[in-house]
Amino acid sequence: MSDFDYDLFVIGAGSGGVRAARTAAATGARVAVAEDRYLGGTCVNVGCVPKKLYSYAAHFHDAFEDARGFGWSLTEPPRFDWATLRDNKVREIKRLNEIYGRLLDNAGVELIHGRARVVDAHRVEVDGRAFSAAKILVAVGGWPWLPDFPGSELAVTSNEVFDLERMPQRFLVLGGGYIAVEFASIFNGLGSESHLVYRGELFLRGFDREVREFTREQMALKGVNLHFETNIQSIEKGEGGLLVTLTNGESLEVDAVLAATGRKPNLEGVGLDALDIALNPDGTVKVNDRFETTIPSILALGDVTGGPELTPVALAEAMHLVGQHFGEAPPKPMDYRNIATAVFCHPNIGTVGLSEEQARKEYDAIRVYRTDFRPMKHTLSGSEERCLMKLIVDDVSDVVVGAHMVGEEAGELIQGIAIAVKAGLTKADFDATVGIHPTAAEEFVTMRTLSRR
Numbered sequence: 001m002s003d004f005d006y007d008l009f010v011i012g013a014g015s016g017g018v019r020a021a022r023t024a025a026a027t028g029a030r031v032a033v034a035e036d037r038y039l040g041g042t043c044v045n046v047g048c049v050p051k052k053l054y055s056y057a058a059h060f061h062d063a064f065e066d067a068r069g070f071g072w073s074l075t076e077p078p079r080f081d082w083a084t085l086r087d088n089k090v091r092e093i094k095r096l097n098e099i100y101g102r103l104l105d106n107a108g109v110e111l112i113h114g115r116a117r118v119v120d121a122h123r124v125e126v127d128g129r130a131f132s133a134a135k136i137l138v139a140v141g142g143w144p145w146l147p148d149f150p151g152s153e154l155a156v157t158s159n160e161v162f163d164l165e166r167m168p169q170r171f172l173v174l175g176g177g178y179i180a181v182e183f184a185s186i187f188n189g190l191g192s193e194s195h196l197v198y199r200g201e202l203f204l205r206g207f208d209r210e211v212r213e214f215t216r217e218q219m220a221l222k223g224v225n226l227h228f229e230t231n232i233q234s235i236e237k238g239e240g241g242l243l244v245t246l247t248n249g250e251s252l253e254v255d256a257v258l259a260a261t262g263r264k265p266n267l268e269g270v271g272l273d274a275l276d277i278a279l280n281p282d283g284t285v286k287v288n289d290r291f292e293t294t295i296p297s298i299l300a301l302g303d304v305t306g307g308p309e310l311t312p313v314a315l316a317e318a319m320h321l322v323g324q325h326f327g328e329a330p331p332k333p334m335d336y337r338n339i340a341t342a343v344f345c346h347p348n349i350g351t352v353g354l355s356e357e358q359a360r361k362e363y364d365a366i367r368v369y370r371t372d373f374r375p376m377k378h379t380l381s382g383s384e385e386r387c388l389m390k391l392i393v394d395d396v397s398d399v400v401v402g403a404h405m406v407g408e409e410a411g412e413l414i415q416g417i418a419i420a421v422k423a424g425l426t427k428a429d430f431d432a433t434v435g436i437h438p439t440a441a442e443e444f445v446t447m448r449t450l451s452r453r
């Protein structure tokens with residue numbers, strides 16, 4: 001046993017920090033976690049979990065419409081009550097916070113409330129209390145960032161949007177990333193007039209071009225107002241709401257503006273600036289493949305290190321970190337290829353591997369198989385919603401290097417396909433798989449006609 005108070009001192013009880021703390025404690029390490037806010041971090045409190053709950057709420061809008069074609073009639077027009085959703089969400093998150101507390105407790109991890117500051121390679125201070133540790137893990141995550149423009153203080157971020165006092169009847173989101181498309185869809189589904197303002201020519205930069213175009217069409221069809229190649233110039237408080245002036249001269253009156261313009265590392269007060277710890281050009285903490293910073297006893301993982309800002313990535317990093325620093329047989333470095341992801345816009349996007357554009361750069365020759373169709377459910381529902389599925393294949397090896405979907409439950413479906421892509425299976429393997437009928441998913445094993453090379 002070392003002379004330090006702890007073998008591992010974790011700063012931040014988010015997804016990555018909690019997983020690292022529990023897993024390290026299970027190896028017999030003496031572990032503490034410091035947290036100044038809420039247990040579970042962004043994902044549980046103001047991210048994935050409440051977002052998915054609100055997305056479910058928004059989907060009922062379509063479900064009520066779709067039901068008619070199947071013989072259902074609603075005797076009264078459905079009404080939505082924001083306060084019920086918000087307050088039920090608050091209760092559910094409180095339950096999850098308590099579960100996180102119990103998980104740490106049962107694992108024998110000491111929870112210290114307060115903002116921790118790293119003093120040196122082995123010392124941490126929390127509100128005047130000093131602690132020493134063999135290793136310190138910085139897992140403080142990120143924090144929403146928004147550009148500075150006149151009236152930017154009138155915009156909310158994803159930290160506040162779930163808890164708005166009243167449902168905005170007219171809603172505007174700035175940005176073209178995950179949060180922007182998800183919230184434009186959520187408020188549209190809940191019944192708001194919904195606007196998305198994005199500075200580029202098409203949102204979701206970095207995703208497969210065809211997926212982006214298809215999503216644009218589907219979201220517009222559902223009623224989201226898309227404003228591309230423009231930005232917010234200013235927001236002013238007007239009599240009836242917020243007056244938003246765009247750089248293209250257009251102006252819109254809305255009840256709430258959400259800035260979804262990315263996140264920055266949440267390093268304020270953590271003390272790294274006073275130490276000689278190298279940062280990446282974007283301000284995230286630089287680590288090697290053992291998650292060591294330039295001071296090797298100070299480790300970092302998750303959003304603060306600037307990898308894909310996704311909970312499952314932080315969880316996987318935590319498992320690798322503990323294997324490397326507290327395990328008997330250190331695992332191989334974390335493999336960041338083929339990480340599947342879903343965007344919960346409506347309809348959902350699910351994707352794994354390379355986009356068509358990336359595959360054209362990486363491989364000499366590729367084959368693209370794609371289909372878009374009206375899902376069986378919508379033959380009776382009357383909905384115009386369509387589904388896109390797409391496979392990208394390396395022509396030489398026949399390996400499927402990318403799979404993409406826009407459609408209902410795309411995340412659920414692509415998770416399964418991700419195993420095949422991660423395993424390096426070929427198009428012939430997909431073709432040899434017998435489909436499940438009638439599903440949309442069966443298209444992934446029945447696409448035989450080459451769409452293009």
Ligand code: NDP
Pocket residue numbers: 147174175176177178179180182198199200204205231260261262263308309310341342343344
């Ligand atoms: P993203 O980084 O995904 O997107 C930020 C958006 O803001 C981009 O479209 C960017 O434009 C735009 N932007 C940046 N600066 C400005 C500016 N000065 N003026 C106008 N627009 C600007 O961030 P999000 O906030 O959407 O989400 C943060 C992260 O959280 C995501 O990257 C994702 O990793 C994670 N997340 C994951 C989810 C999931 O797994 N389903 C859901 C929600 C979040 P441009 O493209 O031109 O740079």
